[in-house]
Amino acid sequence: MSKLAATIDAYWNKGLAFLRFAAHALRTQLTTLPPRDAFVSQFVDAGWGSLGLLTMLTIFAGLNLSVQSYGSFERFGGQDLIGMFAGIGGVRELFPVMAAVVCGARIGANLAASLANMRISEQIDAFEVMAVDPMRFLVAPRLWAATLALPLLCGYADFIGLGASYLGAVYQLDLDPGSFLTQVQDQVRMVDVFAGMFKGLLMGWMVAIIACFHGYTVKASDGAEGVGISTNLAIVHGAVLCIVVNLLLSWVMYG
Amino acid sequence: MKRLIDFLETLGALGAFAWQVFWSTLTSPRYFKETLRMMDVLVRRCIIPVGLAVAPVGAVISLQGIDVFKLFGAERMLSSFLGTAIVREYSPALASVMVAAQAGSSIAARIGTMKVRGQIDALAVMGVDPVRYVVVPGVIACLVVTPLLSVITNFLGIASGWFFAVPIGGVDHGAFMEHLTAQITAADLWVGLGKCALFGLGVGVIAGFLGLRVKHGAASVGKAANDTVVNTIILILLTDYVVSMMLLGMGL
Structure with a gap:
């Protein structure tokens, strides 16, 4: 019983520490300008660096969406509705979420690993000794970079994924291209793409703040193991959070 | 060009490594206790994140699907599709x-940490094959645990889909339950579990490979x-x- 209490206590303290960290980071992010060069290099790394991975994954996800839903819809005799399914399921949900989860995992892991590595090699302490605010110079540029890069990646994923679904439906499943396009035009509005990008904006900030928290709060004495653990935590918490937040946002937007 | 050669070299090394893992599994010595311990650790660590990640998917399918199915007056069929x-x-x-x-990232991080600290070399010096003792238990554990977790997430996903379809979406409970089982065949369950075992195997092998590198x-x-994480998601x-294309071709 006391073990359980101790566990709950530990989680509670960790949660409080996270909220304090997030509040501090948000204040720094909004009140001071991040150093330009650091921001640009982080942004290029987060956005451009994820592009190849994301393109490849969304092509497969789009093809999968067509091929797999064909199997499910065939049972009702509704295989001609794949355009509508790819439009609604893909553009509103699957492509933005997948972009957020996968790019979030990549970006978050990089952020956590780099900050944790700086912490265990005592570079963050060196910043503090020199009276340079590590929040402003290390955390804020990373937060801005992820927050601004992820919506763009989500929007990009929508187009690539829908294109792949079209190719899968028309060239592999021999469905009528005209009817696919008509259904997509009927169902998908530009608003849906923007909704996906808005989701990306929120998820990007959350993934980044969680990753920064796990990386920043590694103890210097934990060494290489601490880097591995914080990277792992950043990936897992980020991915779970993206999926849960997506449900809540979809509920508010479409429910 | 150099990147292509590097990539092919890595791919070849991965193939050789996978063969080594496979061969080590077939021949003794085996470390059953370590394997069981890894399974225990993986189940404990993964069950909450996996549950939290899959449960919302059922909810989203119901949430978005209900309007579409209503368009055709077929909201009773929603559960067939969901299932x-x-x-x-x-x-x-x-x-x-x-x-x-x-699991993949923590196995890779654990093996990597052991490598950095020289523990892998120490094992080899003591005459214990690191692949047998460190990698194989992780691979077997992933192979077994992933389908088990998928059984739980099947229920969680359908339960959350039910929650968004019946109390929130207003579909009749009886109709939901009736159509839920109508379309799921035994083949579907086995296809799902088989895919999980295949993916779990991939996770274990890639984590061990990258950890040791x-x-x-x-x-x-x-x-x-x-x-x-990135490479296994691609895989x-x-x-x-x-697999989907093959199954579609076979008509399953």
């Missing part, structure tokens, strides 16, 4: 992605954990597509 989509496609794929995120320094441990989506 097949969860059991066959989304539960295996997402459970495996989360196992890759949680860590050279030195804490930064490369983080990179190994990260690379494991999962690619395999999923190939």
Whole structure:
């Protein structure tokens, strides 16, 4: 019983520490300008660096969406509705979420690993000794970079994924291209793409703040193991959070 | 050109490594206790993230699907679609992605840390094959645990889909339950579990491979954990597509 209490206590303290960290980071992010060069290099790394991975994954996800839903819809005799399914399921949900989860995992892991590595090699302490605010110079540029890069990646994923679904439906499943396009035009509005990008904006900030928290709060004495653990935590918490937040946002937007 | 050669070299090394793992599994000595311990650790670590990740998917399918099915006056059929989509496609794929995120990255980080600290070399010096003792238990544990988790997430996904369809969406409970089981066949369940085992195997092998390739320094441990997740997700989506095409061709 006391073990359980101790566990709950530990989680509670960790949660409080996270909220304090997030509040501090948000204040720094909004009140001071991040150093330009650091921001640009982080942004290029987060956005451009994820592009190849994301393109490849969304092509497969789009093809999968067509091929797999064909199997499910065939049972009702509704295989001609794949355009509508790819439009609604893909553009509103699957492509933005997948972009957020996968790019979030990549970006978050990089952020956590780099900050944790700086912490265990005592570079963050060196910043503090020199009276340079590590929040402003290390955390804020990373937060801005992820927050601004992820919506763009989500929007990009929508187009690539829908294109792949079209190719899968028309060239592999021999469905009528005209009817696919008509259904997509009927169902998908530009608003849906923007909704996906808005989701990306929120998820990007959350993934980044969680990753920064796990990386920043590694103890210097934990060494290489601490880097591995914080990277792992950043990936897992980020991915779970993206999926849960997506449900809540979809509920508010479409429910 | 150099990058292409590097890539092919890595791919070849991965193939050789996979063969080594396979051969080590077939021949003794085996470390059953370590394997059981790994399974125990993986189940405890993965069950919450995997559950939390798959449960919302059922809810989203109901949330978005209900309007579409209402368009055709077929909202009673929503559960048929939900059931097949969860059991066959989304539960295996997402459970495996989360196992890759949680178990894969922690296995790679653990092996990488051991490598950095020289513990892997110490094992080899003591005459214990590191692949047998460290990698094989992880691979077997992933192979067994992923389908088990997928069984749980099947229920979670359908339960959350029920919650968004029946109390919130206003579908009749009896109709939901009746159509739920009407379309799921035994083949669907086996396809889902088989995919999970395949993906779990991939997670274990890639995590062990990248973990053992860590050279030195804490930064490369983080990179190994990260690379494991990214590469296994690519592998999962690619395999999923190939398997789906094959099954479609076979008419399953």
